[in-house]
Amino acid sequence: MTAGGAARAPGSAIRVLVVDDQALVRAGFRTILDSEEGITVVGEAADGEDAMDAAASLRPDVICMDVQMPGTDGLEATRRILDAASPTPPAVLVLTTFDREDYLFAALEAGASGFLLKNSSPEQLIEAVQVVARGDALLSPDVTRRVIEAASAARRPRSHPPEPALAALRDLTAREREVLVLLAEGLSNAEIAARMWVGEATVKTHVSKVLMKLGLRDRVHAVVYAYEHSIVRPPG
Structure with missing residues (x-):
């Protein structure tokens, strides 16, 4: 979604x-x-x-x-x-x-x-x-990075995601999971495309599937989800 x-x-x-x-x-x-x-x-x-x-x-x-x-x-x-x-x-x-x-x-x-x-x-x-x-x-560009870094501390990421979250994560393909990790790093579609050596249209498709499978509204919520469920760790 x-x-x-x-x-x-x-x-x-x-x-x-x-x-x-x-x-x-x-x-x-x-x-x-x-x-x-x-x-x-x-x-x-x-x-x-x-x-x-x-x-x-x-x-x-x-x-x-x-x-x-x-x-x-x-x-x-x-x-x-x-x-x-x-x-x-x-x-x-x-x-x-x-x-x-x-x-x-x-x-x-x-x-x-x-x-x-x-x-x-x-x-x-x-x-x-x-x-x-x-x-x-x-x-806002001047708060994005700080917010991403603060998300895990504010949300206390779970070391062991609950079973519903694990089931949703298992439904992601390897490429979709890679996209989720890159989203959590704050990368744009263009930057993800360059990192993965694919076109932006392919990245958009992967992002849409990640949001749909995890039941998330948008990429910002995907970032918060990734930190909440310990898919990525905060910098430092």
């Missing part, structure tokens, strides 16, 4: 819902995103409750979600939106000023497909929306 994002007609614009409790922030995000051809902001919400209502009525492809908001926060809103939107949930891109691993892990557990700091550039925001809209997952 890949990251969320409702199916769009070829060539249609990416429909975005912007959620933040600060009106100026929402306006800024709208201006940046609406300026990009192929992206349309279809709505705004000031808190988690409004976000859930807007997601249900507007059916956006991507939700840019703030974390800390009055009432229902962005993490709980993400969880409830994705639980209610199956089988074609939107992709949720969590945007925050707080560079903290606990927010990241909570966002991933809620089902978010991306995590970006609000001090990222307009170009990074646009790229992030495009990435999660096509079904990939994204972490």
